[in-house]
Amino acid sequence: MTAVAAGEEAAARLRLLNVSAGAKIRLVRRAPFGGGFLLEAGGVRLSVSRSLAGRIYVREEKDG
Amino acid sequence: MDRERVPRLLLAGNPNCGKSTLFNALTGGHAKTGNWHGVTVGVCERRMRLGKGRAVLADLPGVYDLASARMEETVTRRAVEEGGYDGAVVVADALALPRSLPLFYQVRARAPRTVLVVTMADLLRRRGGFLDEKKLSALLGVPVMCVNARSPRDIRGLRAFLEENVRAPSPRALPPVHDLAGAWSGGRQGESRAERFLYRPYVALPLFFFTLLAVFFLAFAEGMPGAFCKERLQSLLSVRWGGRLAAWAEGRGAAPAAVGFISALFSGAGMLLSFLPQIAVLYFALVVMEESGYMSALAFMADGIFRKAGLTGRAAFSVLMGFGCTAAAVLATRGLESRRAQRRAVLILPFISCSAKMPVYLALVSAFFPHPFFALCVIYFGGIALAFAAALLTKGRGEEETVAEIARLQLPSLRHAFKSLLFYCKQFIIKVATAVAAVLVVLWFLLSFNFSLRYVGEGGGSMAEALCRGLRFLFVPMGISDWRVALSAFTGLIAKESVAGMLALFYGADLSAAMDARSAAAFTAFIMACPPCVSALVASARELGARRALLYAAVQAGAAFLLAYAVYAALCFGMAFCLPAAASAGALPIVKKKIERKRREKIDRRRGDDAAGSHRQPLRAGVVRSAPPAQGKGSARERRAHGGKRFAAAGGRSRVFYHAQGRGAPLLRRRIRG
Numbered sequence: 141m142t143a144v145a146a147g148e149e150a151a152a153r154l155r156l157l158n159v160s161a162g163a164k165i166r167l168v169r170r171a172p173f174g175g176g177f178l179l180e181a182g183g184v185r186l187s188v189s190r191s192l193a194g195r196i197y198v199r200e201e202k203d204g
Numbered sequence: 205m206d207r208e209r210v211p212r213l214l215l216a217g218n219p220n221c222g223k224s225t226l227f228n229a230l231t232g233g234h235a236k237t238g239n240w241h242g243v244t245v246g247v248c249e250r251r252m253r254l255g256k257g258r259a260v261l262a263d264l265p266g267v268y269d270l271a272s273a274r275m276e277e278t279v280t281r282r283a284v285e286e287g288g289y290d291g292a293v294v295v296a297d298a299l300a301l302p303r304s305l306p307l308f309y310q311v312r313a314r315a316p317r318t319v320l321v322v323t324m325a326d327l328l329r330r331r332g333g334f335l336d337e338k339k340l341s342a343l344l345g346v347p348v349m350c351v352n353a354r355s356p357r358d359i360r361g362l363r364a365f366l367e368e369n370v371r372a373p374s375p376r377a378l379p380p381v382h383d384l385a386g387a388w389s390g391g392r393q394g395e396s397r398a399e400r401f402l403y404r405p406y407v408a409l410p411l412f413f414f415t416l417l418a419v420f421f422l423a424f425a426e427g428m429p430g431a432f433c434k435e436r437l438q439s440l441l442s443v444r445w446g447g448r449l450a451a452w453a454e455g456r457g458a459a460p461a462a463v464g465f466i467s468a469l470f471s472g473a474g475m476l477l478s479f480l481p482q483i484a485v486l487y488f489a490l491v492v493m494e495e496s497g498y499m500s501a502l503a504f505m506a507d508g509i510f511r512k513a514g515l516t517g518r519a520a521f522s523v524l525m526g527f528g529c530t531a532a533a534v535l536a537t538r539g540l541e542s543r544r545a546q547r548r549a550v551l552i553l554p555f556i557s558c559s560a561k562m563p564v565y566l567a568l569v570s571a572f573f574p575h576p577f578f579a580l581c582v583i584y585f586g587g588i589a590l591a592f593a594a595a596l597l598t599k600g601r602g603e604e605e606t607v608a609e610i611a612r613l614q615l616p617s618l619r620h621a622f623k624s625l626l627f628y629c630k631q632f633i634i635k636v637a638t639a640v641a642a643v644l645v646v647l648w649f650l651l652s653f654n655f656s657l658r659y660v661g662e663g664g665g666s667m668a669e670a671l672c673r674g675l676r677f678l679f680v681p682m683g684i685s686d687w688r689v690a691l692s693a694f695t696g697l698i699a700k701e702s703v704a705g706m707l708a709l710f711y712g713a714d715l716s717a718a719m720d721a722r723s724a725a726a727f728t729a730f731i732m733a734c735p736p737c738v739s740a741l742v743a744s745a746r747e748l749g750a751r752r753a754l755l756y757a758a759v760q761a762g763a764a765f766l767l768a769y770a771v772y773a774a775l776c777f778g779m780a781f782c783l784p785a786a787a788s789a790g791a792l793p794i795v796k797k798k799i800e801r802k803r804r805e806k807i808d809r810r811r812g813d814d815a816a817g818s819h820r821q822p823l824r825a826g827v828v829r830s831a832p833p834a835q836g837k838g839s840a841r842e843r844r845a846h847g848g849k850r851f852a853a854a855g856g857r858s859r860v861f862y863h864a865q866g867r868g869a870p871l872l873r874r875r876i877r878g
Contacts, residue, residue, distance in 0.1 A: 153607050158300075158390070168395065172405035173508030175517065178610060183333055183391020184299075185610040187504050189511075192607055 150192055158182035165198065210251075211259045211370055212288065216280060216311055217295035218304050219266030222323040225353040226295060227263040230362070247283055255367040262289070268303070270310045284314050291317040291370045298328040298335055298350070301388050308344070309380045317374045318346050321362065325350040332392030332612050339387035345378035398613050402498075408505040415493070420528050423485040424559050433481030438474040446470025461659035464652055472644040475699065476637050479739070480629060483532050486525070488625050490536070495616035504610060513592050514599030516541060516606055519549045523591070526556035530740040531636065533558075534747060541606050548598050550744050551756050554736040555591040557584055560700035564731050567704040571715040572724040587732050590767075597796065639742040647698055647738075668694060681769045682730065683723035683776075693730070699737050726772035733764035 158181040159165055165181040176189045188196070217223040231250040248263045264283050265276035284292065292315035296304035301322070312318040325335050341348040349365045352358045395403075402408055424431060450467040493499045499521060507517030515523075518540050525533035533553050540546045557565070565583055566576070573579045650668040654660050672690040679690055692706035711717050719727060735741065735757040744753035773781040 150607060157607065157609060159607075169403060171504055171508050171517075173506075173512075175504070175506075175508030175511065176606070178403075178504060183331060183389065185391075185612070187507070187517075187606070187608055187610050189507070189516075189606045 154196075157184050157186045159186070159196070164201070165196075210257070211254065211290040212262065213259055213366065213370065214262050214264055214283060214289050214292045214315070215295060216264045216284065216292060216307065217266055218268055218297060218300075218307060221266065221295050221297035221304070222353050223266060223295040224263060226321070226323065226351065226362075227261060229353050229359045231261055247279060252363075254363060254370070259366075259370070267307065269306055284311055289315075291315070291319065291366075293319055293321055293366065295321050295323060298322045298325045298333075298388075299331065299390070301335075301390075302382070302384060305380075305382065312346065312377065317370065317372070319366070319369050320344060320346055320348045322348065322350045323353055326352055328391075330611065330614065331390070331609075333389045335389075336387050340384070343378075343381050343384065343387050345375055347372075392612070396613065399501075402501050402613065403505070405505060408501055412498075412502045412505075415498075416524050416527075419486060419489040420559070422489070423482045423528060431482070434478040437481065438478035441474030441477060442471035443474075446474065459659070461652070464659065465648070468648045468652070469645070472641065472648070476640055476644075476739075477633075479529075480632065483529060483632065484625060484629055486528055486532055487628050488621060490521075490525075491621045491624050492616050492618075495621060497611035497613040500611045501613070513595040515549060515595055516545060519545065522549055522553065523556060526553045526558060528559055530554055530556070530558045530736040531743045534740055534743040535636075537747060541608075547748055547752070548595060550748055550753075551598060551759070552591040552594045554740065554760050555587050555594060555733055557587045557732060558700065558736070558740075560737065561731060563701050563704040564696075564707075565728060567707055568715065568724050568728050568731075572721045583728060583732055586729070590733060594763075597792070635746060636739060636742055639745075640739050643738045643742070644698060647695075651695075678765060679727075682719075682726040682772045684719050684727065686718050689718050689727070693727075693734070696731070696734065697738055697741075699739075700731070703731065722772055722775040725775060726768040729771040730764045730768035733760065733767050735760040735764070 154160065159179065163181055165179050168178040168180050168185065170177055171187070174190065176187050177193045179186055179188055215223055215227055227248070227250075231252045247265075249260055250263075251258050252261045253259075262283065264280045267274075267277045267280045270277055270281040270284065292311050294304070294308045294311050296308065308318075308320060320340075322335060322337075322340075328335060335350060337348045337350055347365070347369050349362060351362050402411070446467050446469070449470065450463050453466055454463045490499070502520060503517035505517070506520035510517055510519055519537070522533045522536045522540075525536050530553055533556075534550050537546045537549045537553075540549055565580060569576045569579045569583075647668075650671070651666050652659060653667060654665045655667055655670065660666050669687070669691060672694055673687045675694070676685060676687040676690040679685070679693075684690075688710045689707070692703050692710070695706050696703040707715060707718070715724065741753060741757055744756065747753075748756070770781075770785060774785070
């Protein structure tokens with residue numbers, strides 16, 4: 141993950157859930173009906189709303 | 205070491221790791237713990253029991269890194285470097301142990317004796333991680349202990365641990381490690397098979413729907429535990445005890461008012477407390493679902509649908525509870541993300557027909573409509589549509605940006621569930637039942653006494669009757685002009701079932717004396733939308749503050765009347781009414797947009813910095829609370845209590861400073877361009 145362009149409060153919450161610059165996150169699934177996303181970062185599973193997810197910038201990594 | 209001198213210990217750790225909770229538990233004090241950064245500023249020292257003697261424990265502000273130049277870091281660094289203490293206790297949060305390591309090593313470099321205390325290990329286990337105390341101790345070179353700050357047994361163990369180690373020789377320092385593999389794991393990677401199965405839309409939503417049906421069945425169906433207990437309790441309290449006491453009083457020649465009061469009191473208490481078994485069944489099911497992570501799954505899956513109405517997935521659960529009991533649903537809105545979301549949820553909940561409205565619907569529908577089942581479906585879906593429309597109408601500007609942890613699917617701890625259930629029942633009785641009882645007494649008074657304050661009982665001429673003779677004019681546009689219908693609707697405030705009871709009392713099964721079919725349809729619409737019973741009102745008052753709850757009730761009453769008039773007019777005049785009505789309904793969003801634009805100039809208050817600590821609150825329905833209790837009622841009181849807090853406008857365009865003395869009015873308004 142490279143950066144989060146969200147407000148301070150949301151960014152702080154994300155950091156506490158292991159989602160910060162340089163962290164490895166994995167997209168586990170998408171919620172149906174246009175909902176959010178289920179991410180996994182460092183053993184923590186979190187749900188992120190669509191708008192917030194749009195502000196998390198990631199670089200894709202291929203793992204073996 | 206000098207035995208007479210009282211040993212002094214330092215308590216250090218990251219912000220928000222439960223350090224102050226531990227401090228309070230060890231010293232028996234009630235220092236303020238909070239969810240935002242910088243609650244403990246300055247060093248708080250207190251005595252604690254240590255073995256046979258005493259010690260002094262110093263609670264240092266939470267910091268991440270001693271090297272930084274901020275105030276809290278400086279205070280902590282100075283305390284650690286100055287010496288004059290016998291040992292340092294570093295408290296770390298098990299969920300984020302690696303983050304605590306830098307501070308731990310910094311403290312250990314400066315302090316002669318350091319121990320590590322790890323909190324929240326149970327939450328780590330829920331996440332699928334693990335912690336091995338012995339291995340960690342071997343890796344770090346210091347004694348390590350896991351503690352649950354809320355368990356008295358753990359605190360006793362901690363005291364023994366501290367006593368043992370404060371006098372022990374300091375072990376040789378090991379080089380710092382950064383990889384805790386083998387000793388600690390943050391959480392299980394990947395999904396289990398059960399999770400992969402459940403998190404499919406075609407599995408999760410129908411499964412949840414059926415689970416809820418099963419729960420309602422257990423709670424409300426005839427012959428099932430919930431209804432059975434309800435009957436017994438009610439008959440015990442109202443009939444046996446109340447009846448006997450009333451008869452005894454009458455035998456002793458007490459005034460009819462007193463006798464009436466006694467029997468009313470007991471029947472009221474019977475009715476109230478008979479709610480308890482059913483609510484307990486509902487609540488227990490909810491706790492089990494939440495503890496097992498099932499509720500997290502639902503909130504995640506339903507999030508998409510609810511966002512279209514401007515709510516979030518967490519509201520799904522309150523809305524579904526609303527089909528059982530509005531009061532319980534309102535209490536469950538605690539877990540919603542923001543106060544604003546909670547307000548909107550409480551606003552729309554009464555439109556969802558609770559199970560108590562069923563007898564009323566049945567009475568009206570079976571008297572007038574040939575196909576009751578079809579009519580009932582129309583009514584229920586109408587309620588849902590109305591709730592949806594209300595949610596859309598009150599939808600705010602931006603989307604709620606939520607991020608929350610999702611719990612793993614796991615077997616719930618039944619013991620914990622039962623403890624939680626007992627606590628909830630106690631709270632219900634103390635908070636809700638007492639307030640409701642007070643309101644019931646007032647209502648009984650209105651129903652039994654006339655304006656010269658003489659007791660009239662069932663006889664007629666009571667204040668409520670006079671009130672309803674006046675109120676009946678509100679029902680005339682529905683085609684109803686009998687005051688007795690108005691009185692029945694009024695008693696709906698007590699409990700929705702009593703509307704059916706009163707109607708039966710006045711008219712028997714045949715309601716055509718009171719209204720015709722079109723009025724019946726209008727009256728049904730009224731009951732569908734009208735404010736909920738007093739239990740739900742009290743619950744709303746608890747969550748939102750009395751003023752707002754009453755305001756919402758007034759809005760709902762108004763909406764109910766307007767809806768009933770519209771239904772009646774549509775049925776009477778047909779298209780001649782429907783077309784202009786549809787046109788004005790279409791104009792409503794335009795009006796709303798204008799109001800929104802005006803609102804944009806006002807300030808939108810946000811809750812204080814609740815980021816820290818929220819990582820420990822997984823996505824839950826709000827039924828179980830492990831966090832410290834919520835802030836005070838209403839934002840006005842909040843502002844006065846935490847004077848001088850800053851509130852940022854949405855979008856960050858202007859910052860407004862509030863001061864406690866200013867009574868919440870903005871003192872300065874600074875606009876930040878860009």
